[in-house]
Amino acid sequence: MTRLSADERREQLVEAAIRVMIRGGVARTTTRAVVTEAGVPLGAFHYCFRSKEELLQSVIERITRRTLPPVTARPEGATSYEVIHAALHAYWDRVCERPAEHLVTYELTQYALREPGLADLARKQYQHYLDLNREHLEALARALGTSWTVDLPVLARHGLGVLDGLTLNWLIDRDDAQASAALDEYARYLASVVRDAG
Amino acid sequence: MTRLSADERREQLVEAAIRVMIRGGVARTTTRAVVTEAGVPLGAFHYCFRSKEELLQSVIERITRRTLPPVTARPEGATSYEVIHAALHAYWDRVCERPAEHLVTYELTQYALREPGLADLARKQYQHYLDLNREHLEALARALGTSWTVDLPVLARHGLGVLDGLTLNWLIDRDDAQASAALDEYARYLASVVRDAG
C-alpha cells in the first residue's frame, strides 16, 4: 500500500465509514468494517482517530456540510405555487435518488443523541438544517418578490418538520404517489401563506 | 425466585426490554441487560424467545398497540381552530410527558428497517399509525360537524409527517416554545381546510 499522510488517511476513513453506513446502517459500522472498506490496516485506525467516537464526529460534520443549498429556479410567468412546488420537488428528487444516504442522516442523529460525547453535535447539526431551511424560505420569498405571512422562524421549523416527517415516512413505506401528494399539499399550504397569495 | 409460566416470563421480558430501551436506547438493549432488568436468569431468555429478534418483534407489537386513540373533546361554542388546537396539544402533551418513549419508537423503526426479519413489521407499524391518524382526522371532522376539503389519505399522510417531524425535531433540541408555535401553525392550517372554514 502507498504511504499516505495522516490527514489523507482520515479522509479515506471518513468516506469509507459513510459508505459502510449507507450499505449496512450505523449500528453495523464497526471500526473493522470501516478499515476493511478503506483498504487500510486496522492498526492505522488509532493513529488517525483517538476513538470510534472521534471518527463518528468527523462523519457527522462531513455529512452535515455536504448538504447543498438547493437552487431556486425562477421561470417567467410561473405562479407562486409552481415555483414553490418546483423547489420542494428539487429537494424531494434528491431524497429519492439517495434514500439510503438520508436514512443514515436520521440514524446518525439518533445515535448521537444517545452518546453523551456526541449529543451536542447532533443539536448543532439540527440547528444547521434549521438555518438552511430558513435561508431557503427567504430565498423563495425573494424569488417570488414577496414575503411570508407567517413568522419566518416558525415557518422554518414547521417546514423542516414536514420535510423530515415526509422523508422518514417515505423511507419506511416507499409509497411515491402518496408522498408526492402530501408534498404537493405542503406546497399548496406554502403558496397560501405568501403575501398577495392566491 | 418464584416459578412462572413461559407466557408470564415473556411478558416480564418484553416490559423489561422497553424499560431498558427507554433508559439507554435500542442499541444498548442487549439480552443480558434485559434479563438483568427483569430479574430473570440469562438462561431463561432462550426458552421464552427463540432469539433476540423474536423479542424485538414482540416489543414492536407491544409498543404499537399501546398507542391510545386520543380523545376529541367537544366544548360548546368553540371555533374549529380551538377544537383542532386542543386535539393536537393533547397529542403533544403525551410527547412532552414521555419523550424517551417516543424516541424509542423512532429508534425501533429504524432498527427494524435494517433487519430483514423485522422490516415488514416496521412497515405494518407505520401503516397502523397512518390509519390511526386518518381515523383521528375523521373523528375531528365529525366533532366539527363538517368535512375536510383535502383528500383524507393525503391529509393523513401529510399530518403524520408533520407530527413525526415536529416530534423528532423537538426530541433533538427540546425547544418547547418553537415546537409549540410550529404545532399551532399546523392547527391553523388544518382549520383552513375544513369546509365552511374561517
Add this chain to the structure above:
DNA sequence: GTCTATACACGGATAGAC
C-alpha cells in the same frame, strides 16, 4: 421447566515489531 456455567464470535483498543 428452570437455572448455572460456558462456548464462541466480535467489538474496540493497544503493544510492539518493523
Add this chain to the structure above:
DNA sequence: GTCTATCCGTGTATAGAC
C-alpha cells in the same frame, strides 16, 4: 510512521446440571 498480533470486554446463544 506503519502494520501484525493480540488483549480483553461484551454479545448471543447453548449445554447440561438440577
